[in-house]
Amino acid sequence: MADVGRRLERMVRQTQAESRVPALAAALHRADRPLWSCAVGGTGTDAPLTPASRFRIGSVTKTFTAVLVLQARDDGLLDLDDPIGRHLEVPAHGELTVRRLLSHTAGLQREPYGDVWDTLRAPDVGGLIADLARAERVLPSGRRYHYSNLGLSLLGHAVARLRGGTWAEVLADRILTPLGLTGTAVAPGPEAVTGFLVDAYSDHARPEPPADFGAVAPAAQLWSTAGDMARWAAFLADPAALDPRAEVLRAATLDEMRWPATVTDESLWAAGFGLGLILLPQGDRVMHVGHDGAMPGFLAAVYGRRGGAGTPGAMGCAVLGSSGTAAATLELPHRLLEAAVREDPAEIVPWTPGEPAPAAYRSVLGRWWGEGFEHVFFWRDGALRARGADDPAGRPPAVFAPLPDQPDVLRTVSGREVGELLRLTRDGSGAVVRMHWATYRFTRTQETFDGVPVSEP
Template sequence: MITVHDRLGRMVRQSQAQGRIPAVSVALHRADRPLWTCAVGGTGNDSPLGPDTVFRIGSVTKTFTSVLVMQCRDDGLLDLDDPIGRHLDLPAHGELTVRRLLSHTAGLQREPHGDVWDTLRAPDAAGLIADLARVERVLPTGRRYHYSNLGMALLGELVARLRGGTWAEVLAERVLAPLGLTATGPAPGDRAATGFLVDAYSDEARPEPPTDFGGVAPAAQLWSTAPDMARWAAFLADPAALDPAGAVLAPATLDEMRWPLTTTDESLWAAGFGLGLILVPQPGRVVHVGHDGAMPGFLAAVYGRRGGDGTAGAMGCAVLGSSGTGVAVFDLPHRLLAAAAEYDPADVEPWRPGPPAPEHLRGMLGRWWGEGFEYVFSWHDGTLRARGADDPAGRPPAVFAPLPERPDVFRTVAGREVGELLRLTRDERGAVVRMHWATYRFTRRQETFEGYDFRTGS
């Protein structure tokens, strides 16, 4: 019998062999199963390859810096629409907002001033800021997505200044320790794989030189293991499962970070960018959220899975490779997550009867008509909900929360018309005879607008 782990392991081995990657380390995290790991190849040095082998994760680092920025926002230290110059003394580009820098829509050039990738010598934080006057705005702000390591480096310095420490110190105290990411940090340690460039026309693998990115560290410096990164991916997808007290970040803030602010390619909407996070849509109303990383000798892909049938809670996958050209790394976590959900889906929880809807709402449940379309209002899991009668099964319902001071008014907190009000109108006997949702009239039977009295609202 072929198990799901047999399938996943074969996918990893195929990717390692076909991608010619000296070492691949993979971990799959989910709330309902033990951690699964797989390592194929060798480290290229005297240390054995295993789940505790450390790889450079490159730009996956940006997700950590982005969480630190959002912590500052939640603590009232900044607003996302603040110009960064309000908090940092900059010689140029201080008018760029935190939100634009997080979403790579500020138009700032990709790298710090100079030929960093020729010299592999990055400026320190002070030098990076001093050279800003020599840096270009290559696109108008807000025009389109343009990836910038420089922009994320500035955000890391912003966090350090606001918190009164170095970026690495703040990261260790406020994210790594609370989430138990003990194998993650800015230095490789003694369990690191060697990074290679694999020759295109032979089987030679040449070691890449070690690099320290100085002031650009908040964009690309971190090293980690596959188990740590799978846990991090699970946090990005389902923070309430790994951080129920919200000690690192409130789930609502992660929701905000995961909202797509731009597409990365206007002609092929295959990926979007939120606040520091890459969003990759999948079939069946599923989205993978995380980031890729690339540094000399290393590639990484770290993604959590949200939505869809079979998706378990806290589901995250990390693929770390020791070749700068082993691009199979980038596709593998998406395939592994999909295979895990298909061949080992989350258990189906049995339905159990619950308490009835509150007395004052029972008469309003059922079918209503608005704008000529039929909707079904219901009470499930302690909340008032609404769905279009013809909605596909996978589409989430609208969810309403009561306003305590106004018993017949609700706020839409999820789904269609989120943020808008639902108002109930009752007759002299107290029965709900009409509703207004986002100001649109809802009635028990299908009506035109013709008989509506706009002066009285009836």
């Protein structure tokens, strides 16, 4: 790992030098290695740049607000299809749903009413809500992706109201403390790095003015360290590894958040958006999930890696920079994640013999035909599974679980036809001779839809 760490460090140093970033911090989290980190440059203050230095993470904040919303849903406090007006008293746009606001498909204008980027003065919660009457619906709800800081802010305040506290209080109590994110806060603190605008035509770097974003906090307020954000990215990718008792969020709920709700560009399907999360396909069934952030003087990119050969558990990377224009900051975590897996892949776990399939399902195992195509049913890791005979090796199989007290009726719990039933039909000896999956008939030989073996004349 030492040689790999040096190569990763060189990538960080090269980015800092070529993109002229006053301070650049990166960290890589994975379950099978110690935390790796690297920081290059200066803070712009009298304090040295250290792993404890805090950068503004901008819209990465939205991922925390999104988790708070899904926590509230899991606790029965709201439904994703509820109108926001059910949980927050608003003078307009109350019919927009929680789901649409989370996925940036509500059509609400991007920013709160007024010229907040000119004044750098954000409204308080009362003002934000009162000014909704002057905010526009710039697109029909559900028409397409349209990013909205205003929408995510409303969700943060709705959750705070449901929990009986402020957004900052609820965030600390329900996410930061349970996950041990001690370097993450709504205020910069003494460890804060100065954010800069670097002159395009000289090496001069001018500090950007500090700004507290008031009621827009749930969309953009947080400060954090690279180490904290790498851990957060790992949580977004593999929550069971960092939160095994699901104190913060169930793994199945994060699966739901990672499902793409929309593409971000109708002509180039290179990125998607789930429930508060950016989804970036990397090829070979690898997905990077997380968020970018931008505030005056700062850029941040925080992503976890899922899928693909060699990807270890709980893998996440964060890159935080103190230049508001160094776009390479946003590309670097993806390069670091790819390089770490390529040069130091997860160890290959040896195969060991397991228990045989239960007697009730042994006659299911093997090759079956459905819709003219061949499928293989097999038992592995305590569950019945199936895949197309010609499926590529990396495609996950369908996984089945029997219904309570109905061993011959199984629910597809993941993979192809998830949610659909698999029904088994047995002969007099108890052997399974026919199956119906999502109502399609499966037989041991290839048959036409009216049940005639294809080999017959």
